[in-house]
Amino acid sequence: MKVLIATQKPFSAAAVAGIKDILVKNGHQVVTLEKYPEQKDLVAAVADVDALIIRSDKVTAEVLDAAKNLKIVVRAGAGFDNVDLEAATAHKVIVMNTPGQNSNAVAELALGLMIFMARTQFTPATGSELQGKRLGVQAYGNVGRLVGQKAKALGMNICALDPFLTDEQIVAGGAEPVHSVEELYASSDYLSIHIPALPATIKSIGYDLITKMPKGATLVNTARKEVIDEDGLMKALEERPDLKYVTDVMPDNYAALTEKFGARVFATPKKMGAQTAEANMNAGLAAARQICDYFATGNTRFQVNK
Ligand code: 3PG
Numbered sequence: 001m002k003v004l005i006a007t008q009k010p011f012s013a014a015a016v017a018g019i020k021d022i023l024v025k026n027g028h029q030v031v032t033l034e035k036y037p038e039q040k041d042l043v044a045a046v047a048d049v050d051a052l053i054i055r056s057d058k059v060t061a062e063v064l065d066a067a068k069n070l071k072i073v074v075r076a077g078a079g080f081d082n083v084d085l086e087a088a089t090a091h092k093v094i095v096m097n098t099p100g101q102n103s104n105a106v107a108e109l110a111l112g113l114m115i116f117m118a119r120t121q122f123t124p125a126t127g128s129e130l131q132g133k134r135l136g137v138q139a140y141g142n143v144g145r146l147v148g149q150k151a152k153a154l155g156m157n158i159c160a161l162d163p164f165l166t167d168e169q170i171v172a173g174g175a176e177p178v179h180s181v182e183e184l185y186a187s188s189d190y191l192s193i194h195i196p197a198l199p200a201t202i203k204s205i206g207y208d209l210i211t212k213m214p215k216g217a218t219l220v221n222t223a224r225k226e227v228i229d230e231d232g233l234m235k236a237l238e239e240r241p242d243l244k245y246v247t248d249v250m251p252d253n254y255a256a257l258t259e260k261f262g263a264r265v266f267a268t269p270k271k272m273g274a275q276t277a278e279a280n281m282n283a284g285l286a287a288a289r290q291i292c293d294y295f296a297t298g299n300t301r302f303q304v305n306k
Helices: 013-025 039-045 061-066 085-090 103-118 142-153 167-172 181-186 230-239 254-264 277-297
Strands: 002-007 029-034 051-054 072-075 094-097 134-138 157-161 190-193 218-221 244-247 265-267
Touching (some): 002 013, 002 039, 013 029, 013 277, 039 061, 061 085, 085 094, 094 277, 103 142, 103 190, 103 244, 103 265, 134 142, 134 181, 142 157, 142 190, 157 181, 230 254, 244 254, 254 265
Parallel strands (some): 002 029, 002 051, 051 072, 134 157, 190 218
């Protein structure tokens, strides 16, 4: 089968070599499309491929229409909001993710961003410490749980909200369960967001929630920019000069935010949570193995458009 690795933000060279090695040893042919300037390049590149490995690359209905031979798309990573699942299902294309493979990288970045903001963006101004502060984790899945566990080691007190987990499961993961999003925001000096971008979560974090946060709190977003109501964030930061926002997913209104709020706001220029050598390798190789396994045995364990 012909497998295309299409990555606007490429994997490390070592990860690409590892992916190719697995696929070729299993009898597949591999082609790559990296740092492509326009979406039409992806549309053109999928014309004759049977399988596709992507990161945050956009697999739209147009891509799926153009990919006449496509059978499987593996998103090497966790979030699959970049894939039109309905269109994929309509085209009988299986979509998978590689859950957990890049979680540690994202969790480490979340902690790094907290320290960066606590220490005044590494300027000589007097900062503060994480120890003794309360961290709220919104969604206690693969990433959230790692953030909680690492933050605990720094002396933070962890609470978490996750509608898909029981209180016992949250406690077993090292956090105190919280039962409403309002309570979570109201009790968190640091709030780390780990919810996916879904119709129900898009713009779900806005003025009302953000202004519930205690004095001096920091909101940390290593999830998706879409879950923030950016007008609400702007209003909350205007009204509450004590609050800070740090994110790995640059908001659309970032220029206006930094102009108004300076060092109270920080965004990485390009999403970098999963951009480590280890995460590239873990997620990339997992994607390659899942494709080989699917073609060899029909295994659809990680399918997300069932
Ligand atoms: C994910 O959903 O796995 C992360 O957001 C990583 O995305 P990336 O592969 O584009 O860095």
